[in-house]
Amino acid sequence: MTDIKNPDAGNEIKPNDFYDRVDALIHIANQQCNQVDKGKVSASFLFAAARFNSWVSASGFENSELMQANRQELVQYFVQQYQSMLEDNLDEFISNFSSYQKGK
Known part of the structure; x- marks a missing residue:
């Protein structure tokens, strides 16, 4: 089985590579939000x-x-990862709500 928990194991990782990929995907989603309801874009993003x-x-x-x-282990891993990332991002948006929501 591929090391899903650390797909970059053995590869040199540049600190910004992860966030560069994240930003590129968010940019695509933001472009789609100009044409379609953001809830629909979110559903597509989750499915993707x-x-x-x-x-x-x-x-x-x-x-x-x-x-x-290994199906259940895979599901548990991805659910745990998503929950952790979602909680971290929700906390960040709660802490920075006023500045993040300017000019929605």
Whole structure:
């Protein structure tokens, strides 16, 4: 199985690479929000993340039986990661609400 928990293991990581990728994806979502309701963009973003992470997970197994045997562990991992990231970002937006919401 691919090391989903640390996909950059063994690779040199530049500190800003992670956030550069995040910003690029958020930029795409923001562009779509100019044409479609942000709730619809959010739903598409969530589905895309689930679809992509399923593909990344599948690429780490030799067959579907092994993937099935690890299915619950995969779900738990991604749910825990999303919850942690969501909580961190909600806390940041709560702490910076006034400045972040200027000029919505």
